Amino acid sequence: MQEQTSKALSNFEGKPNEVIPMLQAVQDETGYLPEEAIRDIADLIGIPESKVYGTATFYSQFYFSPRGKHSIKVCLGTACHVRGGMQVMDALERELGIKAGETTADFKFNLERVNCVGSCALAPVVMVGDNVFGRLVPKQAKEVLEKSDPEV
Amino acid sequence: MIQKFDTIEKEALEALEKEQNNDIPQIYVGCATCGNATGAQSVVQTIKNKLKKEDFKAEIKEVGCIGMCFAEVLVDVIKPGQPRVSYHGVTPEIAEEIVESYVINDDHRPDLALGYFGEGGPEDVERIDAGDVFKNQQRVILKNCGVIDPENINEYIARGGYRGLAEALEMKQEDIIGVLKDSGLRGRGGAGFPAGRKWESCLKPQADQKYVICNADEGDPGAFMDRSVLEGDPHSVIEGMIIAGYTIGSSKGYFYVRAEYPLAIKRLRRAIAQAKEKNLLGENILGTGFNFELEIFQGAGAFVCGESTALVMSIEGNRGWPKPLPRPRTTEEGLWGKPTLLNNVKTFSVVPQILSKGAEWFRGIGTEGSPGTAVFALTGKINRSGLIEVPMGIELDKIIHEIGGGILDDRKFKAVQTGGPSGGCLPEDKLHLSVDFDTLLEAGSMMGSGGMVVIDETTCMVDVARYFLDFTFEESCGQCVPCRQGTQQMLEVLNDICEGRGREGDIEHLLELGDAIIKGSICGLGQTAPNPVLSTIQYFQDEYEAHIKDHTCPALVCKNLIVYHIDEEKCTACGRCRKACPVEAISGEKKVPHKIDQELCTKCGICFQECPERFSAVERLTGKENLAAAARGRLTDV
Numbered sequence: 001m002q003e004q005t006s007k008a009l010s011n012f013e014g015k016p017n018e019v020i021p022m023l024q025a026v027q028d029e030t031g032y033l034p035e036e037a038i039r040d041i042a043d044l045i046g047i048p049e050s051k052v053y054g055t056a057t058f059y060s061q062f063y064f065s066p067r068g069k070h071s072i073k074v075c076l077g078t079a080c081h082v083r084g085g086m087q088v089m090d091a092l093e094r095e096l097g098i099k100a101g102e103t104t105a106d107f108k109f110n111l112e113r114v115n116c117v118g119s120c121a122l123a124p125v126v127m128v129g130d131n132v133f134g135r136l137v138p139k140q141a142k143e144v145l146e147k148s149d150p151e152v
Numbered sequence: 153m154i155q156k157f158d159t160i161e162k163e164a165l166e167a168l169e170k171e172q173n174n175d176i177p178q179i180y181v182g183c184a185t186c187g188n189a190t191g192a193q194s195v196v197q198t199i200k201n202k203l204k205k206e207d208f209k210a211e212i213k214e215v216g217c218i219g220m221c222f223a224e225v226l227v228d229v230i231k232p233g234q235p236r237v238s239y240h241g242v243t244p245e246i247a248e249e250i251v252e253s254y255v256i257n258d259d260h261r262p263d264l265a266l267g268y269f270g271e272g273g274p275e276d277v278e279r280i281d282a283g284d285v286f287k288n289q290q291r292v293i294l295k296n297c298g299v300i301d302p303e304n305i306n307e308y309i310a311r312g313g314y315r316g317l318a319e320a321l322e323m324k325q326e327d328i329i330g331v332l333k334d335s336g337l338r339g340r341g342g343a344g345f346p347a348g349r350k351w352e353s354c355l356k357p358q359a360d361q362k363y364v365i366c367n368a369d370e371g372d373p374g375a376f377m378d379r380s381v382l383e384g385d386p387h388s389v390i391e392g393m394i395i396a397g398y399t400i401g402s403s404k405g406y407f408y409v410r411a412e413y414p415l416a417i418k419r420l421r422r423a424i425a426q427a428k429e430k431n432l433l434g435e436n437i438l439g440t441g442f443n444f445e446l447e448i449f450q451g452a453g454a455f456v457c458g459e460s461t462a463l464v465m466s467i468e469g470n471r472g473w474p475k476p477l478p479r480p481r482t483t484e485e486g487l488w489g490k491p492t493l494l495n496n497v498k499t500f501s502v503v504p505q506i507l508s509k510g511a512e513w514f515r516g517i518g519t520e521g522s523p524g525t526a527v528f529a530l531t532g533k534i535n536r537s538g539l540i541e542v543p544m545g546i547e548l549d550k551i552i553h554e555i556g557g558g559i560l561d562d563r564k565f566k567a568v569q570t571g572g573p574s575g576g577c578l579p580e581d582k583l584h585l586s587v588d589f590d591t592l593l594e595a596g597s598m599m600g601s602g603g604m605v606v607i608d609e610t611t612c613m614v615d616v617a618r619y620f621l622d623f624t625f626e627e628s629c630g631q632c633v634p635c636r637q638g639t640q641q642m643l644e645v646l647n648d649i650c651e652g653r654g655r656e657g658d659i660e661h662l663l664e665l666g667d668a669i670i671k672g673s674i675c676g677l678g679q680t681a682p683n684p685v686l687s688t689i690q691y692f693q694d695e696y697e698a699h700i701k702d703h704t705c706p707a708l709v710c711k712n713l714i715v716y717h718i719d720e721e722k723c724t725a726c727g728r729c730r731k732a733c734p735v736e737a738i739s740g741e742k743k744v745p746h747k748i749d750q751e752l753c754t755k756c757g758i759c760f761q762e763c764p765e766r767f768s769a770v771e772r773l774t775g776k777e778n779l780a781a782a783a784r785g786r787l788t789d790v
Binding site for chain 2 (some may be wrong): 054087120
């Protein structure tokens, strides 16, 4: 982990305005922001850890715990909302036994809501990795999971 | 330097001629995010394989979004001397058939074609550009989207690209601002501030450094106009920014792009590199001594960063907090305290055309107060979702019923939402209104950046208002009390109403809160957050009252106000709903009508979807009486 973090930060000069690009680079490498990474960034720039953490928690893109193997993104943009996206979310929550924003105990899936993936004509839409499932109804939740991970 | 540009243009055209062989068929595949999501990449691969297998030569171009999202994946074929034939809903299998039948042979497959563009097409398919989708549109900002290969700068130059820049570099800075002012261009980010005036206020201050920022932090959850422009025509935005840099005297520009737009970022990177290579960007542009660099900054997911001072804070490496009032204008004191010009993607994108075609030309489109065109992401309960561009002043009705093809499943229109979380909902009797900045604002909505969501009778307006409030509450930066606490209070009242705890006086309470939030918030997020609630109360107060007084959700959406029930008379005991119910709340056996245990039912709606339409035995009931009967377990008594 430490190695990955160092690698991600190796291209930065340590200027205060690099906080967000640094956080993004670490997360690209490790999938989330481990505590040590926050400390490393703070040290590199020479600002308090709390400042880096405060900035990181402000933005919804950053995660502070390890994520699942498959990231399920349920689009709840306006078009998906009016076309029943929430019911699909409910069904996925039920199938996985977790709530939006959580990760399954086996780290296979994490579930999150996102705003508009730009496939409004296919609403309601769910993205798993690069795969897009469109025009979903709640009962297809199981099918989405099965297609995304053969071991489900 | 015009001569210098003439040379670049000539070289581009020559290179293009060499690269492209127009004597062979050209195949265009729509490969923007929407196309890729529907499988465009596998279609491209299939076409390549098929051509290779058949040893047949044709050009394949991956283009941006032409706007017909409802018809993705779109594949267009232009054969030498023939008009462009467009195929819709293309799968890898269909792609093989198209290559076989039309690219290699001469059967244009009317069964698969959506239609053709231009004149002289086959009689048995429709001419698309004369049909409902395009005849009311006017493509200015989107003129290249879906038409050129966005990764090839020569194609952009061949369609008049970078000529606006070359001409601008021969003009005085004040004269460029003069043209913008004469054109009447208003910022396309939503508020519609006159662009010429903004540029002017950034030219005036003396400073050792100034910045140009393109706001591509498209935050409206249900809109993708800016992304489509960046993916389909990145050079137009870059050109606009270089012109802006020259005009205000800046040598550094930033793209602030949502991190969720990886394809847009990739295309921008490539376009920036290409422009540099041609000396249209970078040092000593076209030999004029003018230097301009562009950098991409990826946002990290915060709606409030669409606000100019918050966006600046974010680039500086902080939380995206809008600066507290009183604050200097960004044009005077922006990024690193320097004068900063911030405009939306579409604003920059249209500037080059205004400079090369003139202010008069631009004023000739649209209305007097809002010249030019408007780009919308038309979505929701509509037959033809997509990206459209219309002259300002067009009636809402024309957009929805002609371009959009009317309401999905022949249902009844209820409202149209524009402006996203900052905008409002307009009912049927406002459909005659003209689409322009001032008219929409007057009617209680707003132009916004371009989200247009159509709502039908099966959508609950209170739930829509709650949806947007939930969004703004989540996205409030928390800095000022009216927005942080106010949106939370409004959301709680809306939750109560939707969940059957509404009380007399709630509507008045919402109006009062909304008024206070608008007056007291320090930035645009808070100042507009109540709009979706206020406009739905203005036009759909009866729905609020039905929820509050009768515990009725007329659209049968709000979970706590509906119950699922099986009509014994209609139920044929087929067992589908029973098997599908995820919580085993449905009992019954063969030949015995099924029954829902209301205590177990989670109201997921699966039984309702599962019951075949010819039986329609599962029904949704709402209202105090039904809810009370369900609670007593005696719904059949009602």
